Amino acid sequence: MSLVVRARRVVLPDGERAAAVHTAGGVVTAVTGFDDVPAGAVTLADDEVLLPGLVDSHVHVNEPGRTEWEGFATATRAAAAGGVTTIVDMPLNSVPATTTVEALRVKREVAAGQIAVDVAFWGGAVPGNAGELRAMHEAGVVGFKCFLLDSGVPEFPPLDDAGLRAALAELATFDGLLIAHAEDEAVIAAAPEPAGASYAAFLTSRPPAAEETAIGRLVAATRDTGARSHVVHLADGDALPLLRAARASGVRVTVETCPHYLTFAAEDVPDGDTAYKCCPPIRESSHREALWGALTAGDVDLVVSDHSPCTPELKRLDVGDFGLAWGGIAGLQVALPAVWTGARARGVPLSQVVCWMSAAPARLAGLPGKGAIVVGRDADLVAFAPDEPFTVGRLEHRNPVTPYAGRELTGVVRRTWLRGREADGSPLGRLLDRGDR
Numbered sequence: 001m002s003l004v005v006r007a008r009r010v011v012l013p014d015g016e017r018a019a020a021v022h023t024a025g026g027v028v029t030a031v032t033g034f035d036d037v038p039a040g041a042v043t044l045a046d047d048e049v050l051l052p053g054l055v056d057s058h059v060h061v062n063e064p065g066r067t068e069w070e071g072f073a074t075a076t077r078a079a080a081a082g083g084v085t086t087i088v089d090m091p092l093n094s095v096p097a098t099t100t101v102e103a104l105r106v107k108r109e110v111a112a113g114q115i116a117v118d119v120a121f122w123g124g125a126v127p128g129n130a131g132e133l134r135a136m137h138e139a140g141v142v143g144f145k146c147f148l149l150d151s152g153v154p155e156f157p158p159l160d161d162a163g164l165r166a167a168l169a170e171l172a173t174f175d176g177l178l179i180a181h182a183e184d185e186a187v188i189a190a191a192p193e194p195a196g197a198s199y200a201a202f203l204t205s206r207p208p209a210a211e212e213t214a215i216g217r218l219v220a221a222t223r224d225t226g227a228r229s230h231v232v233h234l235a236d237g238d239a240l241p242l243l244r245a246a247r248a249s250g251v252r253v254t255v256e257t258c259p260h261y262l263t264f265a266a267e268d269v270p271d272g273d274t275a276y277k278c279c280p281p282i283r284e285s286s287h288r289e290a291l292w293g294a295l296t297a298g299d300v301d302l303v304v305s306d307h308s309p310c311t312p313e314l315k316r317l318d319v320g321d322f323g324l325a326w327g328g329i330a331g332l333q334v335a336l337p338a339v340w341t342g343a344r345a346r347g348v349p350l351s352q353v354v355c356w357m358s359a360a361p362a363r364l365a366g367l368p369g370k371g372a373i374v375v376g377r378d379a380d381l382v383a384f385a386p387d388e389p390f391t392v393g394r395l396e397h398r399n400p401v402t403p404y405a406g407r408e409l410t411g412v413v414r415r416t417w418l419r420g421r422e423a424d425g426s427p428l429g430r431l432l433d434r435g436d437r
């Protein structure tokens, strides 16, 4: 199996240029000049750019157990349609939660044979399972997710400070990675309860201080244990100085944000439209602009979807109540155009977006075969038309609810290849372990 794709614009690690990407057996074998191609090479259209396949390290698939929310077949079809060739599945919202080696085995078995892109797994760190972490690490999970407050599902309880430190201390013995949902329980308990259709009231119920307090706890525990940690879905621009200072002082903490925090702003969220409910919440535009600035400055490392769908019933669109609705935004398939639309408007180059959404998440998840068009890595490629506008319509994920519905975005994914084969939604994906190449 060999595929050669050439384009006038190819995003390579050292910049963008005209090139031909040669592949064989699913791996990149050479990157040559545009004209140096055999007969039968694919030539992209003049308005298309060749990108490495994206890596989305924050996807909640929910299968088995809550497959009616989202499953492996539908999530990975959405990924392929959106130019995402690798997803890393979150350990919660499925049943079982991925908090034991046995649960990991169950999830891998369920995923096998129905995935349209490659899939790796996060494990979970919950109270009482510190002794299980090393075995899960050796079984191939890319790292461990924890919550610092109620996760919303009973089978995935949060870590208190002692539990957080115990998990980090254990992970430090094998340089494992802890990723944390950083909102503080006590700060949120002291805030007004969310209720009703008012988005402003929901925002007040989850203040920025909840993120700052939890991130402060995580940073302190990371510093004291010498471990590695990562803040998922940062929404709070006011937490950036604290993270910047921690990183400057040598604390090994990385940070991600999500397309919805870079696209939407609280001022524009319609009351009653619970498709926008997620935790931490979409904050005011000042936070959005601070996150863009931090990405550009290198203070935020990556952008991943936090695709977290549920059934329309659980979104409570019937009553539009932000207190009752499940929190989570479905956006895996439109992550690239959403971020690119925002980047383009701010003068950020496409190659930078590709770093945030491919190379950086591949590095976070320890997947050396992914994240760039480089000889020896997987031939995961995307033909992207960066100047073509479109309106978000029906998406491939299981439940159609998304705040992106009807939104005008710029940048269309025209074709995706997974290990040299057209990723057309058929089950070409592989299960990946940390370190696979």
Ligand SMILES: [Zn+2]
Pocket: 058, 060, 090, 306, 308
């Ligand atoms: Zn999540």
